[in-house]
Amino acid sequence: MLTIAALPKPFIGHIGLIQRNSIQSWLQMTPRPQVILFGNEEGTAQVAAEFGLEHVPSVECNEYGTPYLRSVFAEAERRAVNDFICYSNCDIIIFPDFMPAFRRALELFHSFLLLAECVNLDVKKPVDFADVxxxxxxxxxxxxxxxxxxNAADFFTFRKGMYPSFPPLILGRSYFDNWVIHETCRLAHPVIEATGQITAIHQNHYYAAAPGETIHSHAGFEAAENFRILRGWDNIYWLYDATHRMTAGGIHRSLIGSLHLINRWQRFRRWLRRSMVSLAARAGLRERPYYAE
Incomplete structure (x- = not known):
């Protein structure tokens, strides 16, 4: 029914502990999903063998060793034995209530993007999944x-083949998940936000920096490159841009709420600011910036 794809960090120390928690939580779903681990970080092959998962060690990366979205997503689609793929960050515990929510979406729509917010929580010990x-x-x-x-999309589920192609976005840096939401809307597929119906935990951890980057995935030249590929804020969508909301009472089209209006206003302000900067640059009043929010 479902294939889960993930790109783990090395299975060492605390990050190794929480990644094992995440993977084991996915395996509690019924029916058990196909799980594919990508990359060749330390311990990945061993964990895949331990839990009977598939392992794809080779992925296309940039010069700093950061994988491209297109490599992981295209290979996940090729290897998936199910019609739907869930890409999840490997620090996310997903509860079994995911499957009932997924089935509810499947009853109404043929193709869709399903996502939900997580809760940040310090998890410092292995979760005993044998304990009921x-x-x-x-x-x-x-x-x-x-x-x-x-408003963070740490995991999302989509139908295999729903996206005609994947841009050369860098996985694990800001804006790649925003592209998924925007592209789904552009293709006129439902984006279903199911916070409250799907329980998920983001296990807090230290963010190691890539070469030349800060410790935050939204700052640095790799995030800026994703931003450039997406051609700015007009093509960056968030959870509150979802076309549908899943509640206990059903799945309903989203109304234009306050967050949606705020998002649109912020985009307009950024567009106006860029336009003024562009006009000033043409008039020779200031140099055009490479990356401006």
Whole structure:
């Protein structure tokens, strides 16, 4: 029914621990999904063998060793034995309530993009998935100490073949997930935001920097390159740009709410700012910037 694709970091220290938590959470779904791990970071082959997962060690990368979205997504589509693929960051625990939400979307739509916000939570120990109370324990901790990871698309599910092609975006840097949402809207497929119906945890961790980058994936030249490929803010969509919302009462078309209006206003302001900068550059009043928000 579902194929999950992921690109792990090295399975060492705390990041190794939380990645194992994530992978084991995916395997609690019924029916068990096909899971494909990409890349050849330390421990990936061993973890794939331990849990009976598929492993694709070779992926196309840029000169700094950061994988391209097109390489991972195209290969995931080629290897997937199911009609739908979920790409997930490898630090995301996804609860089994994902499958009922996924089936609800499938009852109404042939093709769609399904996503939900996560909750940030410190997880410092392995989750005991053999304990029948693992979901109850994590939900309690989420209520006590979790913080909503607003508007971040850490995992998303789409029909295989839904996207005609993939641009040379850099995976794991800002804006690649924004492209997925925008492209889905451009192709007139539903974007279903299911926060509240799908429970997911982003396990907090330290963000290691790539060469020449800051520790944040939204800053640095790789993020700027993704921004350039997308040709600016007009082509960058977020969760609150979803066309549909899933609630306990059903799946409904989104109304133009306050967040949506704020997003549109911010885009207009950026467009106006860029236009003024462009006019000033033509008039010789200032140099045109390479990357301006």
């Amino acid at each position: 109370r693992w979901q109850e324990d994590l939900r309690r901790r989420m209520c006590e100490k979790g913080k909503r990871r607003a």
